[in-house]
Each structure stands twice: as C-alpha cells, then as structure tokens.
Amino acid sequence: MFRKPIRAAAVALGLLTSAVSAEEPFIVVQSTTSTQNSGLLEYILPWFEADSGIDVRVVAVGTGQAIRNAINGDGDVLLVHSKPAEEKFVADGWGVERKDLMYNDFVLVGPKSDPAGIRGGADVLAALSKIAEVEAPFASRGDDSGTHKAELGYWSAAGLDPAEASGAWYRETGSGMGATLNVASGMDAYTLTDRATWLSFGNRGNLEVLVEGDPRLFNQYGVILVSPDKHAHVRAAAGQRFIDWLTGPDGQEAIASFRLDGQQVFFPNAD
Structure with a gap:
C-alpha cells in the first residue's frame, strides 16, 4: 500500500533533479579542431570549471565552420585561428571583441x-x-x-x-x-x-x-564572445568569464603548462 507514495516521491525527486541540472550554468564554445585534438582543452577546462562552476561544452570543427556556427547563434564563445576571418566576424557585428590568446x-x-x-x-x-x-x-x-x-x-x-x-x-x-x-x-x-x-x-x-x-x-589563436545583440540567448556573462580566465594569469599559465611529448606547443600571448 506504500507503492504509490514512494513512486510519487521518486517522480518528484527526479523532476527536482532535472530542474537543478537544467539550471547548471554552461557555455558552448565553437573551437578549432587543433585545440581539441591535441588535448589542450581537455587539459585546461577542468581548472576553469572547478573555479567557476560553469560547464564548458566544446564543438570542435574547422575555423570556417566554427565561425558559421557562431554566426548562426550556435555558441557563446569562438576560439579559432584565422585572424583576418576573426576580425571580419567582429567588424560585421557577430562578435564583441577579439583577443589574442596563444600561438x-x-x-x-x-x-x-x-x-x-x-x-x-x-x-x-x-x-x-x-x-x-x-x-x-x-x-x-x-x-x-x-x-x-x-x-x-x-x-x-x-x-x-x-x-x-x-x-x-x-x-x-x-x-x-x-x-x-x-x-x-x-x-x-x-x-x-x-x-x-x-x-x-x-x-x-x-x-x-x-x-x-x-x-x-606563425599560427595565432584568438578568442571572441559572440554578440548578445545578434543573439539574445548568448550566455554573455558566463562566456565573458571564460574569456577573462583564458586571457588572465590562471588561464595563460594553464596553457603554458600543457605538454605533448615533453614539448610546450601552445604559447600564451594575451594582451
């Protein structure tokens, strides 16, 4: 005779858990494949996520596709490596500001x-x-x-x-x-x-x-916040926090510490 109350409680708990999960902050980063395939993002993201409580979801594609995805509103932050295309992205109003990140x-x-x-x-x-x-x-x-x-x-x-x-x-x-x-x-x-x-x-x-x-x-990487003026759903505050971390002392140190075969392969150079 206790089955219905128990089942109801389980359903309520499941709905509560789903609601909490839905409220967990996250951002979508449209990134070039090299940052993902090399293992750099897998290496540095846990530090940011632990510090901020923001989950970072990465879409790793070629730079051209990443830019098109961002133009379509499918992301909050753009992390790519074609400076002329990045500058055009900002000049056309799709991005807030481009910042050098690493090379x-x-x-x-x-x-x-x-x-x-x-x-x-x-x-x-x-x-x-x-x-x-x-x-x-x-x-x-x-x-x-x-x-x-x-x-x-x-x-x-x-x-x-x-x-x-x-x-x-x-x-x-x-x-x-x-x-x-x-x-x-x-x-x-x-x-x-x-x-x-x-x-x-x-x-x-x-x-x-x-x-x-x-x-x-020489291969320069840049990072850009997708414009919330173009896409109101952009998580601007969380995205900017990620950019500030990447270009700040902690993020730059994390990038510099990443190694492949004992070699440093990304060199931070944020302004």
Whole structure:
C-alpha cells in the first residue's frame, strides 16, 4: 500500500533533479579542431570549471565552420585561428571583441623519401613550389579551416594555384587535420599541419617534419564572445568569464603548462 507514495516521491525527486541540472550554468564554445585534438582543452577546462562552476561544452570543427556556427547563434564563445576571418566576424557585428590568446606554428610534413627535396628547408613558399614542380602528392584539408586558409595563402604567395591540379597530385580531403594526416600517411603525401595536432598524431607512417621555422608559419589563436545583440540567448556573462580566465594569469599559465611529448606547443600571448 506504500507503492504509490514512494513512486510519487521518486517522480518528484527526479523532476527536482532535472530542474537543478537544467539550471547548471554552461557555455558552448565553437573551437578549432587543433585545440581539441591535441588535448589542450581537455587539459585546461577542468581548472576553469572547478573555479567557476560553469560547464564548458566544446564543438570542435574547422575555423570556417566554427565561425558559421557562431554566426548562426550556435555558441557563446569562438576560439579559432584565422585572424583576418576573426576580425571580419567582429567588424560585421557577430562578435564583441577579439583577443589574442596563444600561438604555435605550422609545419610542412611529408614522406621520408621526400621526392620534392625539401627536407631541412625553412622557406615554406620555396618548398611548395618544389612540390608543385615535381607534382608530388599533396593532401589538403580543403575544409575552410584555419589551417586550410593558411595553406591557400602560402600557395598564393608562391604564385601558384593548386586548384588547377585538384584531383591529380593535389588532393582535397574535405576533412579535419587528423583525417588529412591519415590520408597523407596512406599515400606518402605532403601536407601542412599545426604542430600540436602533429605531435598528438599516432599514425605517422613514413611522414616526418620536413620544413619548419619560417616566420610565415606563425599560427595565432584568438578568442571572441559572440554578440548578445545578434543573439539574445548568448550566455554573455558566463562566456565573458571564460574569456577573462583564458586571457588572465590562471588561464595563460594553464596553457603554458600543457605538454605533448615533453614539448610546450601552445604559447600564451594575451594582451
């Protein structure tokens, strides 16, 4: 005869628990894949969440897609790495303010056989010119990500249009960095990658770093609060608290302490 009261109490407790869970503060961060795939966010987010009580939910996609998602209102904070696109995002009113967060670099990787003879070089434009000259296989992300945007910029600066060779020696994967590295590994192709994803990549096969150190390979990351004027549902206070933490002493120290294979791969440089 006690079943109904017990069941009613259980239902009430379940509804209360659901209500409390629904009220737990959280933000959605539209982030580039390298911060997620490298393990950086998994490493630093628990510190912020413990300090703030705010849960951070990450959507990791290419920079171009992350920006489009933010424009559509599917996020509170944008964390990507294509400064011109980020500045346009803010100039068009979709973001409140862009802040430098950290940097690392890109590297040009390729097969140990190195058919283009670029090993040991420090000029990315000269290396790409040699790859095009011998028509060595090159795997491009082709996904409008920050890395893809940078790669296209290097081809253009070298006076080359790889689209003319699309489907021949120049292959566009339309995928993230990890998948593109897998393609490059499988076909012994050259590709451009951010160093953090390269260090965390486990299926290198015959691939190795062949070109690095060119100042043009500098890779800056920025962080932006999505404008609540454009999307009223943006959790502006919680999002700004996350940005302030990332760009403040605690967040910058957390970023600097992250290591892959004993190497620091993200260097904080918030103003």
